[in-house]
Structures are given as structure tokens and as C-alpha cells.
Amino acid sequence: MVQLMGMRRVHLYIRGLVQGVGFRPYVYSLATSKGLCGFVSNLADAGVEVIVEGDETALREFLEELPKKRPSVSRIDEMEVEWGAPSYAFSSFEISDSQERRISVRSVIPVDLGICDLCVTEITGNTRYGGYPFTSCAQCGPRFTMIRKLPYDRVNTSMDVFPFCPECLREYLDPKNRRYDAQGFACPLCGPKLTLLDASGEAVESKDPIISAARLLSEGSIIAVKGLGGFHLAVNALDESSVSELRKRRRRPNQPFAIMSPSIEEITRFAEVSEGEAQLLLSPARPIVVLKKSDNCNLADSVAPGLNSIGVMLPYTGIHLLLLRAFRREALVMTSANYPSKPMMIDERSALSELKGVADYYLVHNREIVNRCDDSVIKSIGGDRVFLRKSRGYSPSYLRAGWSVGDKYILGLGGELNNNASLFVKDQIITTQHIGDVDELETLDFMKNAIKFIEKTYDLRKPDVIACDMNPAFLTRRYAEELSAELGSPLVRVQHHHAHAAALMAENGIGLDGEVVSIVIDGTGYGLDGNSWGGEILVAGYRDFKRAAHLEPHPMPGGDACAYYPARMLASFLSSKLSDSDVEKLLEKDATKYFKHGIEELKLVLKQCKETRSLKTTSLGRLLDALAVALDVCWLRTYEGEPPMRLESLALRGGPSEIKLELEYRKENGMYIFDTSSFVNAVFDLKNSYDRKDMAFAIHKSIGDAFAEVACLLAEECGVQTIGLTGGAAVNTLINHSIKEKIMKNNKKLIIHKNYPCGDGCVSLGQSVVASSRIL
Ligand SMILES: [Zn+2]
Ligand SMILES: [Zn+2]
Ligand SMILES: [Zn+2]
Structure with a gap:
């Protein structure tokens, strides 16, 4: 079509009080009076979008008059104006009711999806994608990790430097093709490429870097692999000396390594997979699923020493898929390359410097990772999905609260370990990807950037309220205080376990005035009295809580x-x-x-x-630590949660027995206290008379029973029907199971986390909802 002289297009985003105030009819009459075409429409973020096309002079008048003659109750806070060439797609000006497509793009940041079966067939078959790891389609592939901004178009992703070749463009434009309008795919002619580097960063001559890498892995090399959201360290999981060498170089003596295996069938050679677990493994998010090691597990012992479980995932990109196929064995260690307090590495430069002396080779590619994202970790307890870490494939995540915070934006900064941040806007809480342990400036910076990304996406300028933990030693609290002083935004300090309880309530759709008896079994959290809490039962609402039971302080x-x-x-x-x-x-x-x-x-x-x-301390984590020593399972913690994890592994090998062990409780000044002194002393007395694994089983069962019993008593006393279970120790299979069983028997309703971690990955969510309840 011939472009007419003087014809232009203006695209407007208007924010402020512009909905429900007659703003659209106003825009309509102004535009038609100037003879302009286009539409005006409401957006999901409460703004208004306008496209007007017509004569440039008329457009300029329209723009000038728009703010001046607006309805008196309306308010314009911000007006984004973008000039462009006209599309000539409109013959009149219309008020359009809703724009589903735009609304969804503007409201949800798309998550990364594991490679789909059709793409696997193409990559492994004799097609133009054969052997090429960077293809995907509208149903699969990278999203969040390569998005710079929304809307999700190729130009806004790190694929912008790879223009389509004619054949790819044909697929992209063909509505009948499954790559129609897909943003992340490419082919060997036009897309990213893999390179194998040696320890010094020099490229290794190779016809196929994947085949070479697979060969090096079988020979015992340690290879850093750049994937979707960061670098992994890969090593042959079946070879003890390779895995031990990795442990030695990383100075990680015992922390379990995750495994990647080519298929469910191959996984069953070393682990037990239930139908539900298979579904989780195969789901588009492709998380790490914690599975029970099989009796004849052939993996190297040092993959997960002292544990009867193993974290396993399936390949989720073409790189992983092809690497495992070329490796030809059932399992590779695929562990995050970063140190616990450091963010995941996402570029070659930092990988080469931080993994010096650790990695022998680097399998890298030239597609930039924009947003780093760790693997998600899930465990199935009695068929319930329990998040240990929520990140790749699920993040950023959205939760709809049962209420709105109006035009306020509340920022929850979480705690310290396994942290993330949550942004409460309107009636949505948006939680960032997993950040890690925010006890160093680098991880704090990572968190700030993750927050900024979401702020930018939703045009959030500054938090109106900031929520943080009460612990004065936390970097996140200090940052919250600085930010609050700088922006003049009020600060809400939320008790750690109250945040756990509130997150659980929000996740389960409990209204603003709801109340729950919440069992919070945790590692540690700063208590109102300055002590370390973590074995608590709270009667909690959103605004406040009452501590109603706890382990004896020691x-x-x-x-x-x-x-x-x-x-x-x-x-x-x-x-x-x-x-x-x-x-x-x-x-x-x-x-x-x-x-x-x-x-x-x-x-x-x-x-x-x-x-x-x-x-x-009243922490259940510390109690389990002591009991792990008492049963001689673990006397030095080399990674977070090690003693309780080893104790649980021992207990899962045991079962019910005639051991008489009970965690007793008493009531003191209206507070239930669990008698842990007698309990630990009893364990010490009994331990030599019974099998250790049955002792461990009895320990878990009696702890679960005692918490459930007191929670039921409290529910009766307070007239509350719902009991909640949260906290890092709630991922303990046996304790979780015995609590559930007993509460069901007592005909009480139990709520658990289904979409957020039980551990500290739910704290920022809890803080943001507590803060919201206090300002509303
Ligand atoms: Zn696909
Ligand atoms: Zn191409
Ligand atoms: Zn916690």
C-alpha cells in the first residue's frame, strides 16, 4: 500500500485513574472529532491503550488536547507516546472492550519450557534441525531466561542478534506451522552455536563439540555446561573417582548432586519412580524431582552420600538432550556451578574465572542468558507436590490474593537462605525466581536486579511499603531499611514464622479476616524475644499472630x-x-x-x-541435629540441612516397632511447651536397645504426632477449623506424613503449600501479605 503523505500513527499507554471514569468515551469523541481512526482499550494493568492514525497535524492536536479536556474525576499519571508509521488497518475509531492477547502478554511473564516431543524428534532425526540443539517451537523452549522486556517478541529477547533465515522465517509466518509466531527458535544456518573451550578458555578444535564433550565426560573430565538459566558442572555419575574429584575440587564433601538422565526408563535403573513422579519429571517445567534410590542403585556413592534419595531431572534443552545421547550412559551429575552464596554464573567470562581449577572444559554457546534461573526442586510426599525450590519453569510466579492493595505496591524482601522477593500489586503477588542465600553483596545485587526486572515489566516505580524479616543481622533487612529511608516508604518488619503462616494462608485462598492454627517447623527464625524460634504453633491471622506452642527453649x-x-x-x-x-x-x-x-x-x-x-532456640532443626548426633548419623554439618536429612534417610529404612517414645508436652501460662529435654534424654537411654533405623523412625513419628495433637487441641480451644503446616522441616516425609495422618483422624481441615516452598522460599510472599493487611 502506498503511504500517504503526512499520515502517521501514535501508540499511547496512559496510566493513572483512567478506568471506570468515562475516559474511553472521552478519547473516542476527541479522536472522531479530529477525523482519526484506531481504537481505545482498557489494559489489565489498569491503564488505557490508544492507537490513533491519521494526519500528523490532527494527531498533534489530539495529543495536546487529550490531557486538558479529560473527565474531571480522571487523573493522568503517565502517558507513553510512541510515533510510528500507520498500519491503515482501521477505517474508523472504536472503543474496544478488552484485548485478551495484549492483556495476557502484559500481565504474565512467560516461563521457560522444557523441550517438547516434536522438537526432540526433529533434533534427533534426519531433518534440517538434526543434531542442532537450539531449536524450539511455540510449545517449548526458553522464555523468561532470554527476555529483556515485554511484550514477548523476538526483538525483546537475546535471540534478537540471530535474524531468521528464509526457511525459518517461512515457518514463523505460516499459521499452520507449529513455529508460527514462536520467538525462540533457530536453525543451524541462522541460530546460536556451541563451542568447546579448554580450561584456559581456548577453543578446542572439534567437528561436533557435543560429541567431543561426551567423550571427555566418559574419560572422567569435569565439564562446565552453559544451559538455559546458568552454568552446570557435569561429570560421569557412574564413576566414583570422577565424582569424588569434583567434590574435592569444589570443596563440597557431602552436599547431594543432582542427576540428569535421558529418560524415565533409564532413571528406573537407579531410582524408584512412581507414576506421579514420572508426570512431574516429564512436565514442561522439567524440575529436579527427589526420588528414592533403588536398592541396586549403580550411581557412584559420592553422588548423594548418606542419603537414600537422589534429585533427578530429564534433559530440558537440546544441548542436554544431545549431550546425554552422545554420552550413552544413564546418568550425568548436573549440579549448579555456583557456590552456595553466589548467584548462578551466566556468562563465559565469570565461569572461566570462578571455575578455574574446577572445570577441565567448558561447553558454551553464544546466546546470552538474560535472566539467571536455577533448576526447580520438587518432592512428592504422599502424592502431594512439595516445592523445595521454585524457579526454572515456574518463575516468575503469580498468586492472586483474595483482596487488592489498590494503587499501592508492596515489596517483600524475604529472609536470608533460599530467598526470593515478592511484589504485591493490585490483587496479584509476583514472586521472583529463586535467588539463593542472600548473605553476600553479589546475591543481594542479583535480587535487586530480579526485582527491577519485574518493576520494569509492570511499570512499578517505587515500593509504597517495604516488608522484611525481623532479624537485624540479615542483609535483606539492612537493605530494606536503606530503601525505606531513601524512598520515604514505610517499613514493616514481619516475624519469620508469621510470614510462613501468612504465605500458607494466602496460597490457600484464605480471606483477609481468616485465622489458622499453623504448625511452623523450621530451621531458624528470629523470634519476638530475640531468640531463635523454629518449632512453633501459631494462631495466626494476616495482621497478627499469637504464639501458642513451642519446643522447650534450650x-x-x-x-x-x-x-x-x-x-x-x-x-x-x-x-x-x-x-x-x-x-x-x-x-x-x-x-x-x-x-x-x-x-x-x-x-x-x-x-x-x-x-x-x-x-x-526452639528450632526443630536444632532438635533434629542433636538427635542425628545421638544416633551417630552425622556429627558435622557440611551443607544446610545435612543432619536432619541423614536422620530422615535412616528413618525411612526403619518402621513401626515396640519402641515407647513420646514427645510430651505441658501447658505453662496458657502456652503449650514440648518437653524436648526428656525426649532427647529418652532417645539416649533407648538407643542401644533398639535398631537405629527403628529409633529414627520412632523419633520422627513422635515429633509429628505431638505437633498434630497440640494443633488439634488449639484448634478446639480457639474455635478455628483449619490447621496449617509450613516451615523448612515440613518437607520431611515422615514428620509431614504423621502430622497429616493425625489431623485427618481428628477431622480437622489441613492446609499445606502446593505452589510455594514450605521453606524460606515462601517468606517474601508471607511478608508482602502481612504488610498489605496492616495498611488496608
Ligand atoms: Zn517444541
Ligand atoms: Zn534458520
Ligand atoms: Zn523459615
Whole structure:
């Protein structure tokens, strides 16, 4: 079509009070009075979109008059104006009711999807995509990790530097093709390429980098692989010496490594897969699923030492798929290449410097990773999906609250470990991808960028309210305070376990005035009294909560050192019932194993237990730590959660027995207290008379039973029908199971997390809803 002289197009986004105030009819009459064509439409983000085409002079008048003559109750906060060439698609000006397509694009950031079966067939077959890892279609492939901004068009992604070749363009434009309007695909002629680098970063001559990498892996090399959301370290999972070498180089003695395996069938060679677990593994998000190791598990022992479970995922990109096919064995270790307190590496430069001395080779590609995103981790407990980490394939995630915060924007900054951030806007809470342990500036920066990305997408300028944890030592709290001072936005400090309970309520659709008896079993959280809480039952609403039950508080000799040397906690529990000399006698034999400096250290620990200023804890994590030492399962924590995970693994091998073990409770000034001193001492008395694995089973069962029983009593007392279960220890299969069972038996309604992690990945969500309830 011939372009007429003077014809232009203006695209407007108007934000402010522009809906429900007669704004669209106003725009309509103004546009038609100027003889302009186009439409005006409401957007899901409460703004208005206008496209007007016509004579440039008329357009300029329209733009000038628009803010001046608007309806008196309306308000324009922001007007984005974009000039362009006319489309000539309109013959009149119309008010259009809704724009489904635009609304959905503007409201939801699309997540990454694992490679689909049709693409697998093409990549592994004799097609023009054969052997090429970077293709995808409208049903699969990268999204979030390559998006710079919305709308989701190729120009706004890191594929913008790879223009389509004619054949790809034909597929893209053909409505009957499954690559029609798909943004992330390419072919060997036009798309990204793989390169294999040696340890110094020099390219290795190779006809096919994947075949070479697979060969090197079979020979025992450690290879850093750039994938979708960051770098992994890959090594042959069936070879003990390769896996041990990786552990040695990474200085990670015990932390379980995730496995990638080509198919469900291959996984069944080393792990048990239920139908539900198979569905999770095959789902488009392709998460890591924690599976039970099979009895004849042929993986190297050091893949997941001391555990009876293993985290497994299927290939989710063409790179992984082709690499595993070429490797020809059933399993590769595929573990995040970053250190726990560092963000995932996303570019060659940082990988080459941070993995110096660790990786022998690097399998890299030239598609930029825009948003880093770790693998998601899921466990199935009694058929329920439980998130251990929610990230790739699910993030950013959206939760619709049962209420709106109006035009306010509330930012929840979470806690410290396994953190993320949540942005509460209108009636939606948007949660970022998993950030990791925000105890260093680098991870804090990563979090700031992840927040910025969502702010930019939704045009959020600054948080009106900021929510954070109460712990004064947290970097996230200090950042929240700085931000609050800088922006003049009020700060809401939310108690850690209250945030857990509130997140659980929001996730389960409980209204603003709802109340729940919430079991919060956790590692640690800063309590209202300054002590470390974590074995709690709260009667909680959104605005406030009452602490109604908790584990007996015990001193933490040496503070945080207790978390690393769990025998310190054992000494603390024992010394509450026994004299120092009796505790010394009990632990003497293993003193050098339990304590770095042997019996002398134990004496000091016992002295520290008596100090009145000693920090106290009610954490279930610390109790399980002590019991793991008592049963000789683990006496040094080398990764977060190790002692309880090992204890659980032992317990899962045991079963019900005649062991009489009960976690008793008493009521003191209206508060239920679980008698952990008697419990730990009883375990110590009984442990040599029974099989250790049955002891471990009895421990878990009695803890679960006691919490469930008290929660039911409290529900009766408070007239509350619903009981909640949350906290990091809620992922413990046996405790989770016995709590559920007992609550069902008592005919109470139980709510659990289905879409957010039980652990601290739900804290930012909880903070944002607590803050919202306090300002409404
Ligand atoms: Zn596909
Ligand atoms: Zn192409
Ligand atoms: Zn927590």
C-alpha cells in the first residue's frame, strides 16, 4: 500500500485513574472529532491503550488536547507516546472492550519450557534441525531466561542478534506451522552455536563439540555446561573417582548432586519412580524431582552420600538432550556451578574465572542468558507436590490474593537462605525466581536486579511499603531499611514464622479476616524475644499472630556454631536433665569425633550452656541435629540441612516397632511447651536397645504426632477449623506424613503449600501479605 503523505500513527499507554471514569468515551469523541481512526482499550494493568492514525497535524492536536479536556474525576499519571508509521488497518475509531492477547502478554511473564516431543524428534532425526540443539517451537523452549522486556517478541529477547533465515522465517509466518509466531527458535544456518573451550578458555578444535564433550565426560573430565538459566558442572555419575574429584575440587564433601538422565526408563535403573513422579519429571517445567534410590542403585556413592534419595531431572534443552545421547550412559551429575552464596554464573567470562581449577572444559554457546534461573526442586510426599525450590519453569510466579492493595505496591524482601522477593500489586503477588542465600553483596545485587526486572515489566516505580524479616543481622533487612529511608516508604518488619503462616494462608485462598492454627517447623527464625524460634504453633491471622506452642527453649552454646557442630546442641539438651559430669561421661567416648577440641571443648560447651546471656532456640532443626548426633548419623554439618536429612534417610529404612517414645508436652501460662529435654534424654537411654533405623523412625513419628495433637487441641480451644503446616522441616516425609495422618483422624481441615516452598522460599510472599493487611 502506498503511504500517504503526512499520515502517521501514535501508540499511547496512559496510566493513572483512567478506568471506570468515562475516559474511553472521552478519547473516542476527541479522536472522531479530529477525523482519526484506531481504537481505545482498557489494559489489565489498569491503564488505557490508544492507537490513533491519521494526519500528523490532527494527531498533534489530539495529543495536546487529550490531557486538558479529560473527565474531571480522571487523573493522568503517565502517558507513553510512541510515533510510528500507520498500519491503515482501521477505517474508523472504536472503543474496544478488552484485548485478551495484549492483556495476557502484559500481565504474565512467560516461563521457560522444557523441550517438547516434536522438537526432540526433529533434533534427533534426519531433518534440517538434526543434531542442532537450539531449536524450539511455540510449545517449548526458553522464555523468561532470554527476555529483556515485554511484550514477548523476538526483538525483546537475546535471540534478537540471530535474524531468521528464509526457511525459518517461512515457518514463523505460516499459521499452520507449529513455529508460527514462536520467538525462540533457530536453525543451524541462522541460530546460536556451541563451542568447546579448554580450561584456559581456548577453543578446542572439534567437528561436533557435543560429541567431543561426551567423550571427555566418559574419560572422567569435569565439564562446565552453559544451559538455559546458568552454568552446570557435569561429570560421569557412574564413576566414583570422577565424582569424588569434583567434590574435592569444589570443596563440597557431602552436599547431594543432582542427576540428569535421558529418560524415565533409564532413571528406573537407579531410582524408584512412581507414576506421579514420572508426570512431574516429564512436565514442561522439567524440575529436579527427589526420588528414592533403588536398592541396586549403580550411581557412584559420592553422588548423594548418606542419603537414600537422589534429585533427578530429564534433559530440558537440546544441548542436554544431545549431550546425554552422545554420552550413552544413564546418568550425568548436573549440579549448579555456583557456590552456595553466589548467584548462578551466566556468562563465559565469570565461569572461566570462578571455575578455574574446577572445570577441565567448558561447553558454551553464544546466546546470552538474560535472566539467571536455577533448576526447580520438587518432592512428592504422599502424592502431594512439595516445592523445595521454585524457579526454572515456574518463575516468575503469580498468586492472586483474595483482596487488592489498590494503587499501592508492596515489596517483600524475604529472609536470608533460599530467598526470593515478592511484589504485591493490585490483587496479584509476583514472586521472583529463586535467588539463593542472600548473605553476600553479589546475591543481594542479583535480587535487586530480579526485582527491577519485574518493576520494569509492570511499570512499578517505587515500593509504597517495604516488608522484611525481623532479624537485624540479615542483609535483606539492612537493605530494606536503606530503601525505606531513601524512598520515604514505610517499613514493616514481619516475624519469620508469621510470614510462613501468612504465605500458607494466602496460597490457600484464605480471606483477609481468616485465622489458622499453623504448625511452623523450621530451621531458624528470629523470634519476638530475640531468640531463635523454629518449632512453633501459631494462631495466626494476616495482621497478627499469637504464639501458642513451642519446643522447650534450650541454650545454643556458641550461637551459630551449633548449626555446624550439632553435638553442641546435643550437649545442651542432655545438660538440662543431667549434671555436667554425667554428660561428660555419656559423650566422653566420642568426644573427639563430636568436638574439634575433644573433651576440653565439651567442658567449655557445658559452661556456655549455663550462661544466662546465652542465645536460646526452639528450632526443630536444632532438635533434629542433636538427635542425628545421638544416633551417630552425622556429627558435622557440611551443607544446610545435612543432619536432619541423614536422620530422615535412616528413618525411612526403619518402621513401626515396640519402641515407647513420646514427645510430651505441658501447658505453662496458657502456652503449650514440648518437653524436648526428656525426649532427647529418652532417645539416649533407648538407643542401644533398639535398631537405629527403628529409633529414627520412632523419633520422627513422635515429633509429628505431638505437633498434630497440640494443633488439634488449639484448634478446639480457639474455635478455628483449619490447621496449617509450613516451615523448612515440613518437607520431611515422615514428620509431614504423621502430622497429616493425625489431623485427618481428628477431622480437622489441613492446609499445606502446593505452589510455594514450605521453606524460606515462601517468606517474601508471607511478608508482602502481612504488610498489605496492616495498611488496608
Ligand atoms: Zn517444541
Ligand atoms: Zn534458520
Ligand atoms: Zn523459615
